[in-house]
Amino acid sequence: MTYSCRICGSSALDLAWDLAQVPYGDLFCESRETAQKLPSLELTLALCQDCELLQITQEVDVEEIYLEYLYQSSVTTGLGSYYQRLTKSLSLDLELRSSDLVIDVGSNDGTGLKPYRDAGMRVLGIEPSKRPALVSMDAGIPTINSFLDENSVNQTLAQHGVAQLVCANYVAANVPNPVAFFQNMRAMLAPDGVISVVTGYHADQFSVNMFDYINHDHLSYFSVTSAVRLAEASGLRLTGAERVEHKGGSIHLLFRTAESRVVPDESISKLIQRERWVGNGALATYTALAARIEMASQEVRQLLGATPDLAVTGVGASISTTHLLHQFRIGSSMARLFDDDANKIGRFSPGFGIEVSPLKDLRPGKRQLVLLLAWQHSAVLLNRMQSVGFTGSVIVPLPNPHIVHLG
Template identity: 35%
Template sequence: MTSCRLCGSTSTASVVDLGATPPCERFLTEEQLDERELTYPLHLRVCTSCWLAQLPALITPEETFTEYAYFSSYSTSWVEHARSFVRDATTDLRLGPDSFVVEVASNDGYLLRHVVSQGIRCLGIEPSANVGDAARAAGVPTHTAFLDPRTGAAVRAEHGPADLVVANNVYAHVPDIVGFTKGLRALVADDGWVSIEVQHLLTLVENVQYDTIYHEHFQYYTVESARRALGSGGLSVVDVELLPTHGGSIRLWARPAEVAGEPSARTADILAREKAEGLHELSGYSQFAARVALVRRSLLSLLIAAAERGETVVGYGAPGKGNTLLNHCGIRPDLLAYTVDRNPYKHGRYTPGTRIPILAPEQIEIDRPDYVLVLPWNLRAELTAQLSYVGEWGGKLIFPIPHPEIVEVKS
């Protein structure tokens, strides 16, 4: 990486090097198993000038998101999270029939469908044609495009300024942070609001959530680095909420700088906590790589011991984070016979790099494995309940992060 994509500094430091892996959402068909599979370095560094943690932009958003394998609506808890957000935002911002809401990276309409149900005018901006089609089929108006200043200005000219712009789990996915942020500013009304949810680098470091490092995540934010990034496009953070989603996220509330005013007290509190944990200097990152290595060795030891006892282990889920974990640990079908996923798009395909078959969830009840390795560990409560039937035959769950843990479940 030659320079920081936010401030341009050439002074960066290594946080963790995870080797080289294929892009995490490039699931393989059976016909592709004998074809060449490209891999790219996965090396997280932090800029020592603005403290933005980042990966080199080795693949483009167009390569990842023109057709996308992730459909948000397959997570029950995530849909409920979106419903609650829309309910609260509608009340707090006094949104009504005359309001306009835009969501960037709106996926399959998981959030905006709740806006539609309230009779509020809205529009999704979604680059992936296949998931955008699913949104339109669900009654959510969706424009297929990547956000940049030109797209933002065109949408504003056609539909008017947005009272609320939502950008959940996309601010990490854009290599051109400044251009994307200017696109947000172009969309939002001069007295409007922008709400961004993104994983918090603080919890990533604290809980060794290294599997959330993958190529489509170009950067990882503290509140401090997010403030700098939003400022590059004329937006100012006015409030921050800590969320449990994705293992620990921040919801940034921002407004055009001209009307933002002073940030909230809890914004200052979170900034102080980040500073106390050393994330505004190098000290906070110094032991991360060693802690990642310990997770890898511990998980492999657990899986190898199970195999030597003749016990069976299968996976649950095929998320992007799971593919980072599987590739970094070198887990193959001899240790994980298969994984399952609720998304039919992935059925009959194979995980990138590790070539583990992806089947329908019903396969677990048929085979009755001894252990189920839960790859979307961030949905622990939801999936522990969903997989409680595993306890009927004495099966157990394995959660790999922040450290490998075997969990007994009751049916």
């Protein structure tokens, strides 16, 4: 494999899993033909022998490859109450004062900064996407419409000074060069400041077979072990780590400058120990995951094939469901997808070109078998399906394939 590790630069990378080829999974298109013609991309998971960073070896410049297909979609995080709790605990733990500056990297529409602003602190968002950056500015949140790079760092320092708190929620996995990203955050940090990062935690996600978090947006899959190495490479020190439940398993990491005298929390060594126990740095862990997913896909294809006279429809239309359809090789048997996301309705899924309809149109009457593609949200979606009057059988594909009867 001619590729070097995103954190430590080592070329000692082991192939962990070669996943099904798939177009960029969030590109739901206006016509079936366009959706079916999207170029497929490889998706390869590799494990660094030196720092244990799990990463994909493809670096897709989505804008370049897909410029003609791209459209602007609004981002809904659905994490509002978690961020509110996080804001409260960070403000208390760090004893933030009203004169302090709080920066959010990848600030989207500025929602995450509002609680800090309302508490009287100075806030600044850094957001590369134009539309959310404009929404944020309209809401009175100072925002730099840019990626985090040398220019935006210099602009920040010149206009706002250093920050007591720099946040990055669900963006660290997406950056091509995590070391440069963390160095840039450090450059904006006060000597006694803190960097707060929330990111997906595959150690927990993969334990429930949530493989469909692996996609071309997520270049790095951090562990506490690899985060320690990332900190060292970026002039930082990892001083806190806590598992959180969101997105099937996430982790909240706190970093301070390497010169900080704050003693790292004992949770760090405990989590590193736990990562050893679950085999986070062992290739066999990922081979076993791939085997479990292949087994589940066989079972699902059997369940779908058992009643060939029934039309099969899917619930869920997202980047994750695109990956599930391709990895399970079930897209061509799917007549329609149902979802509540207004950005997807009336569009066609990447690759298979399956039309997306509003979830409220999922009615009984016609004999159909439903596959719950967005299985991570089973509880919410099964309730929602009942509330629109759906009765019948639903295949839940993961963590382990099973059938739920509604009505």
